[in-house]
Amino acid sequence: MKQMKIPNIEHLQIESFQQDLVGWYEKEKRDLPWRKSKDPYKIWVSEVMLQQTRVDTVIPYYERFMEKYPTIDTFAKAEDEEVLKIWEGLGYYSRVRNLHSAVKEVKERYGSKVPDTLQTISTLKGVGPYTAGAVLSIAYNQPEPAVDGNVMRVISRILSIWDDIAKPSSRKIFEEAVRKLIYEQDPSSFNQALMELGALICTPTSPSCLLCPVRDHCCAFQEGVQTELPVKTRKKKVRHLHLFAIVLKKEGEFLIHKRDETGLLANLWEFPNAELSELLSPKEQMMNFLQDEYGIDAKIETGVFTKIQHVFSHLVWDIDVYAGEMMSEITESTRLKLVNKERLIEFAFPVSHQKIWREYQTRE
DNA sequence: GAATCGTGGCG
DNA sequence: TCGCCAAGATT
Incomplete structure (x- = not known):
C-alpha cells in the first residue's frame, strides 16, 4: 500500500459538524425535481446529467427525460437516434450513450434493478467514483463518499487541504476525509448537504462565510484563507480550428451528415464541413471536399x-x-441524408450547427 | 497523468 | 471581453 496523505481532522468536533451541516440542509435545501423521488434510476439519470453541468440547465432536460422515459424498461427500449435527440444541447454526449448502454445492461442482467453494491454499480458504463457514491448514498442510503467539485472545495476549506484538486489523485484524499466525516444515520442528506453548501454558500470566488452554518468548524475561515482554497492549477489555453461548412440545398431538401461514432460530438448530425487550409482557395477546397467525400x-x-x-x-x-445548390444525385445512407425543413429538426445537431441553421433561415 | 469530451453563464 | 467555471468519466 502506497502511503497517502491523511487529512487532519483533529480540530473538528464531528458530531456537532454533522448536525450543523445536515440541519442546515434540511431547512434550506432547494426544491429540485430529482429530490422528489428515491427511485435509484431517477437519481442515477439526474447525477449523469449534472456531471459538469449547471442545475438550471439540467432541470428542463430532466423533466423531459422523465416524462418520456419514466422507468428503466422504457429507456432501455428507446432508439439510439431519439436518445441522442433528447440530450441535444446538453453536451458531453458520451454520457447518454453510456447511460443507455448501462440501463440496457441493468435490464438484461440485473432484472431492471439498479445494482446496490459499489463493486457492481461501478462496472456500469459511465458510472465512475462520484456517480457510484452518489447513487449508493442518495438512493440506497449507504455511507459512501460522493466527491465532486463542490465537495472538494468545501472539504478543502473546512480541513485546510492544500492539495491541487485539478490532479486526479487528489480525489482519494477527499474520499478518505468524507469517510471519516460522513453522517452514518443519513448519508443521503450528508452528501447532498456538502454539495448544496458548495452550490449556495461555499462558492468558488466569494463564499458567504457569514451565512455559513459550519463556519465555526471551518479551518480556512478561522485562518482567513477561504479564498485561497481550493488550490486548483489552471489549464493551458485551447487551440483554434478554422473550418468551412456548407448548407447545400436540392429541391427543398438539405444535405446532412452523421458524424463519426467516436470522438467529438459522436453520432450527431451536421452540415458538410471540414478544416480550411491556406493552400487552395476556399471554393476549390469545398469543391474537392464534396467530390472526394460524397x-x-x-x-x-x-x-x-x-x-x-x-x-x-x-x-x-x-x-x-x-x-450552395447540389447539382448531382446522391444515394442516401445511414450517415448521409437529404431532408426538408420539417424533418431536419428531428435530428440531433450540435449547438454550433444549430446556429448555422438559424442563420441560414433568417437569410432565406 | 494528461487529454479528451459541450455548453451556457458569470464577474 | 474572456478566462473560469458546473453534481466527471474515459482513454
Missing part, C-alpha cells in the same frame, strides 16, 4: 453568408459558412 457536384455561392465561432472546453471552431 462524390457530388455543387454550385457554391461566392461569399460566406455568416461566420460562426463556437467554443468548446478544449477547442475553438471558427466556421465560415457558405450556401
Whole structure:
C-alpha cells in the first residue's frame, strides 16, 4: 500500500459538524425535481446529467427525460437516434450513450434493478467514483463518499487541504476525509448537504462565510484563507480550428451528415464541413471536399453568408459558412441524408450547427 | 497523468 | 471581453 496523505481532522468536533451541516440542509435545501423521488434510476439519470453541468440547465432536460422515459424498461427500449435527440444541447454526449448502454445492461442482467453494491454499480458504463457514491448514498442510503467539485472545495476549506484538486489523485484524499466525516444515520442528506453548501454558500470566488452554518468548524475561515482554497492549477489555453461548412440545398431538401461514432460530438448530425487550409482557395477546397467525400457536384455561392465561432472546453471552431445548390444525385445512407425543413429538426445537431441553421433561415 | 469530451453563464 | 467555471468519466 502506497502511503497517502491523511487529512487532519483533529480540530473538528464531528458530531456537532454533522448536525450543523445536515440541519442546515434540511431547512434550506432547494426544491429540485430529482429530490422528489428515491427511485435509484431517477437519481442515477439526474447525477449523469449534472456531471459538469449547471442545475438550471439540467432541470428542463430532466423533466423531459422523465416524462418520456419514466422507468428503466422504457429507456432501455428507446432508439439510439431519439436518445441522442433528447440530450441535444446538453453536451458531453458520451454520457447518454453510456447511460443507455448501462440501463440496457441493468435490464438484461440485473432484472431492471439498479445494482446496490459499489463493486457492481461501478462496472456500469459511465458510472465512475462520484456517480457510484452518489447513487449508493442518495438512493440506497449507504455511507459512501460522493466527491465532486463542490465537495472538494468545501472539504478543502473546512480541513485546510492544500492539495491541487485539478490532479486526479487528489480525489482519494477527499474520499478518505468524507469517510471519516460522513453522517452514518443519513448519508443521503450528508452528501447532498456538502454539495448544496458548495452550490449556495461555499462558492468558488466569494463564499458567504457569514451565512455559513459550519463556519465555526471551518479551518480556512478561522485562518482567513477561504479564498485561497481550493488550490486548483489552471489549464493551458485551447487551440483554434478554422473550418468551412456548407448548407447545400436540392429541391427543398438539405444535405446532412452523421458524424463519426467516436470522438467529438459522436453520432450527431451536421452540415458538410471540414478544416480550411491556406493552400487552395476556399471554393476549390469545398469543391474537392464534396467530390472526394460524397462524390457530388455543387454550385457554391461566392461569399460566406455568416461566420460562426463556437467554443468548446478544449477547442475553438471558427466556421465560415457558405450556401450552395447540389447539382448531382446522391444515394442516401445511414450517415448521409437529404431532408426538408420539417424533418431536419428531428435530428440531433450540435449547438454550433444549430446556429448555422438559424442563420441560414433568417437569410432565406 | 494528461487529454479528451459541450455548453451556457458569470464577474 | 474572456478566462473560469458546473453534481466527471474515459482513454
